[in-house]
Every structure is written in C-alpha cells, then in structure tokens.
Amino acid sequence: xxxxxxxxxxxxxxxxxxxxxxxxxxxxxxxxxxxxxxxxxxxxxxxxxxxxxxxxxxxxxxxxxxxxxxxxxxxxxxxxxxxxxxxxxxxxxxxxxxxxxxxxxxxxxxxxxxxxxxxxxxxxxxxxxxxxxxxxxxxxxxxxxxxxxxxxxxxxxxxxxxxxxxxxxxxxxxxxxxxxxxxxxxxxxxxxxxxxxxxxxxxxxxxxxxxxxxxx
Numbered sequence: 515x516x517x518x519x520x521x522x523x524x525x526x527x528x529x530x531x532x533x534x535x536x537x538x539x540x541x542x543x544x545x546x547x548x549x550x551x552x553x554x555x556x557x558x559x560x561x562x563x564x565x566x567x568x569x570x571x572x573x574x575x576x577x578x579x580x581x582x583x584x585x586x587x588x589x590x591x592x593x594x595x596x597x598x599x600x601x602x603x604x605x606x607x608x609x610x611x612x613x614x615x616x617x618x619x620x621x622x623x624x625x626x627x628x629x630x631x632x633x634x635x636x637x638x639x640x641x642x643x644x645x646x647x648x649x650x651x652x653x654x655x656x657x658x659x660x661x662x663x664x665x666x667x668x669x670x671x672x673x674x675x676x677x678x679x680x681x682x683x684x685x686x687x688x689x690x691x692x693x694x695x696x697x698x699x700x701x702x703x704x705x706x707x708x709x710x711x712x713x714x715x716x717x718x719x720x721x722x723x724x725x726x727x728x729x730x
Contacts, residue, residue, distance in 0.1 A: 545695055545709030547688035548717050555647065557724035558596075558685035558717050565598040566684070569608035569652075575618030576669065577657055580676035587677055588684055588714070591706045596718040597684050609727075610653040610683045612676075620665035624673040628702050633663040633671035638682040642724065651727040653683045674701050681710070685717050 585599035636657040641650040
C-alpha cells in the first residue's frame with residue numbers, strides 16, 4: 515500500500531470432519547488477485563509456521579497497538595484458525611519486522627471518519643532465496659506518516675494502513691478495486707470486508723508458489 519504524500523489455534527473442534535479434511539479451496543468469489551502483481555507469485559503461512567511472529571520498532575508509539583489490533587482482526591477473518599500472529603520482543607525471532615518513519619506518531623484513538631489521503635502510507639517487502647521460490651525471513655513493513663496533517667487524520671490513516679499491510683504479510687499481495695475492502699490501496703474501512711474474508715479463505719486453501727522460510 516502506498517499513500518505517501520509526494521511516497522484460532524488448531525481447527526475449531528466443532529467443525530464437520532469432512533470439511534476439515536478437504537484441501538479444496540472454498541467456493542468463494544475472489545475480490546482481487548491473490549498473486550504479487552510484480553512477480554505473479556502467491557504465498558501463505560502453513561500451520562507449522564503459526565503463530566507468525568511480529569516485531570515492532572521501539573519508537574513505533576501507537577502503531578504497536580494497531581499491529582496488535584491487526585493481528586486480532588485478521589485472525590478473526592478466518593473460519594478455521596488458518597492464521598494467528600503474536601508480538602515478540604526480539605527482532606531476531608520475528609517473521610515480520612515493522613518500522614515507523616519518522617518515529618512515533620501522535621497519540622489518539624481512531625474513529626470511523628474516512629481517512630485523509632496523504633496523511634500516511636505503508637509498504638511491505640520480502641526477499642526470496644537465490645534461485646528458489648522460498649521466502650527469506652522476515653517480511654519488512656515500513657509505515658510512514660506526515661506531520662503536516664492533523665493528528666486525528668494521521669491516527670485514522672495509520673490504523674487502516676497498518677491493518678492493510680498486515681494483510682499483505684499474511685499473503686494477500688493483491689489490491690482490491692473497491693475502497694470498502696480493507697485490501698484496497700486506500701481503504702476507508704477498519705476491518706476486513708466479506709470480500710476480504712472470502713479472498714483470505716481461498717488463499718489459505720490454494721497451493722502457494724512461494725514456500726515459507728526454513729525455521730531457524
């Protein structure tokens with residue numbers, strides 16, 4: 515996502531056995547491509563990778579709370595606990611690193627008011643092993659905010675951008691064309707839409723072309 519101004523645990527016990535055993539993708543309509551638009555590759559974490567570990571820089575301020583909110587939000591978007599994330603204190607242990615520029619943003623509580631375009635932005639990047647389609651730990655998320663905007667506008671923007679970028683780190687590489695989807699490049703919403711949820715479910719029941727990194 516670029517808007518820079520001028521830049522459940524194991525499967526639910528109640529699930530029906532036949533539904534839990536099938537590896538087929540759910541019958542859902544995709545709201546946007548699952549592939550990375552630059553490479554055409556797809557990715558998602560496997561059960562053995564869970565929980566995915568997120569480290570946030572010490573100077574992140576309220577962004578730390580937004581990351582925590584985003585992990586809860588995306589975990590709740592899945593029916594069978596396909597994704598879980600936790601915060602860790604040591605960057606060497608992390609699968610995802612989150613940085614904030616130019617340091618801690620203004621404090622405040624987000625509202626349902628539409629975010630102001632340009633108040634903040636974010637980008638998520640990853641690397642692959644040479645000559646292999648294997649992810650190199652970790653993902654790197656950089657979130658930026660612009661001090662020329664009102665504090666409330668920055669806070670509203672950052673909450674949405676952070677949760678959007680977490681969506682990229684779980685494998686939703688594509689962008690929606692609907693601004694009422696969280697994975698739109700400039701989302702107006704604060705949580706995954708039904709279209710976001712459907713796309714995430716399909717992704718996690720589709721064989722990826724990028725494999726997760728070797729644990730280490």
